[in-house]
Each structure stands twice: as structure tokens, then as C-alpha cells.
Amino acid sequence: MPYSPASGPLTANASGQPAASDDDPAAIGRRVRALREARGISLSALARQAGVGKATLSGLENGTRNPTLETLYAITAQLGVPLTAVLSAPASGATVRGAAVSATLLEVFEDSDVTYELYRMRVAPGPGQLSPAHQAGVTEHVTVFTGVLRAGPVDAPLTAAAGGHLRWASDVPHVYAAVGDEEVTASLLLRYPRK
Template identity: 80%
Template sequence: MLREKRGVSLSTLARTAGVGKATLSALENGLRNPTLETLYAITAQLGVPLAAVLSGPATTPTVQGATVTATLLESFTDTDASYELYRLRVRPGAEQLSPAHQAGVTEHVTVFSGMLRAGPADAPATATAGGHLRWTSDVPHVYAALGDEEVAASLLLRYPRR
């Protein structure tokens, strides 16, 4: 974790960033849905751009303790599109349904471990380690972990220039 790599304690960061220790603790364990204000207070104190710590598709509890989380690793822009690269983590048994997004956005998923079923809600596909899935996100789509192993994957979102 970023804070630990900096060698700063939770208590210290909470104090210098001006947020409660309860807040910081809860955020690090993914059991809260932070406000932009607290997020900025923390990133500013760490000397890191806001985008560096954004968790993407909000952690959505579906079944008891079964969640899907996405963490933004990097975002960049080239001449005709911008991209966001997430690390995806799907707990065993977890299943998440995302509503349709604006047309033109493409999702690319590469599975590192576990078995992932994902894609358009009416025609999801399955991939295991090394596999790749791609779809356009203008229809509702799902993510689900098959089997009892946690799924690790990368998720690349491509937003065309407009």
C-alpha cells in the first residue's frame, strides 16, 4: 500500500491530512465510500495526484462479503482516446451488474488468475488465466467470479476522443 511504502503510520497520516483515524482505517479496508473532500485531503498530504488513488467502479457489496473492487493504476491520453487502467479483484462468488454506459467506451479485461465470467449481461463470456475479454460498454454488463478462487485481472477502459 502507498502509505506503508512511505513508512508513515495510519495515525500520523490521519493527523497531518486532517481526517479521522476511523475514516482512514475504513477506507484502506474498502468499507467506505469516500467523499471527494476526504480523498483530496489524503492525496494532497501524500503528495500524489488525485487520480493516483481513485478506486473506480465503487466497491459494491452484493452477497455477504463478496465484492468486486477496481483500483486505478494509471490513466493516460493519446491523440484520439484516453485510457484508464484498473486492477480488478473479484471475490469468489461475487457478481456485479453494471448499467449501460455511453456509447463508444470499450472495456478490455485480461485475467491473471481465477475464472472470470464477464461481458454484456445477455451474453457474457468466460476466461481463465491468460484469457482476454472485450466488449463495448453501452449495454448492461456483468462481472462474476466462477469457482472458489479469487479472480485477479486488469481492466482497461478506452474513452474515445469527442
């Protein structure tokens, strides 16, 4: 049983960087209250419209309760905003970092037998970074936004400039490196079969 490389396109896992930072539950309450007041709605009215108790909404706004998804969804739906609008940071991101590369997960999409993970990736100028082989069947698609990227299997990396597109099977060790002095920005799509 091959121990799968933790999360994300890089080895680095966040075992050491859990939570703490921006999951402040009180922040959610503050955002809800701000959205409500921006619309000039009273707590009582919003609670009634959303079909939740006033006690629930009050506790949520003050951070004294740990709401269920159902409750939070009912409220955000009534405010006309997506759930993500009140969760952590706007461009929320589990960010995986390496020496030269950082990648932020934008979205996960599940097909019937394949999973896609879409990242925004940045590669700093310098020697680049090595990423170990992923499980079999994993494909990486990269579209370069800025700079010049050299990436792919260690023995046969590819190069693309802004607007270019790279694609390789990543079941072998592969590298990411910025060519030149400019930081590389790109989108990275990971495609792997569901087991």
C-alpha cells in the same frame, strides 16, 4: 444529454467517500523530510539546489504551507524521485467499490481522440455484479490474473481463466462474476472516445 456514469468502471461514485483518508498534507512534508535526511542533505542545501527558498521548504516539510505543483516538482526532481513518491500512498488509488467488485485506477492515457483508463480489478467470489451501460463507443479489455472470470454483456457474457483476455463493447449493461471459490484478479482497460 445523457448523464454519464460518474467515474470508473462501476456506477458507484465516490460522492460519499471524498478526501479525508490519505490526503494528509503533513504526510507529504514528512516524506520529503525523510527523503532529504536519507540523503544526508541539509534543508538549506536542498532549498538552494532546488532553487526554492528555505522558508518554502521549511514550511512544506512542516505542513504549514500548501505548495504549488511547480515548487513540489522542483524539490522532488532534486531528490531524484517522481512526484508520486511523496503523494499520498505508494500505490495511490482512487478505488471504486461495489458489492463484489473493486477497481483501482492505475493510469490514464490520452490519445488524440481516445482516452484509456487502466485499472487493477478484483472480483470477490459470489453472485457477481451488474454494471450499467456506458456511453457509446466504450470498450473494455480485461486480462485475468487469477481465478476464472465471467464477464461481458448480460445476455452474452464471456469466460476466461488466468492468462486469458476478454474484450467487449460496454455500451450495454454488463456483468462481472467470479466463477468458483477463488477471488479473481485482473487488469481492466477502459477505452472511450473523447468528445
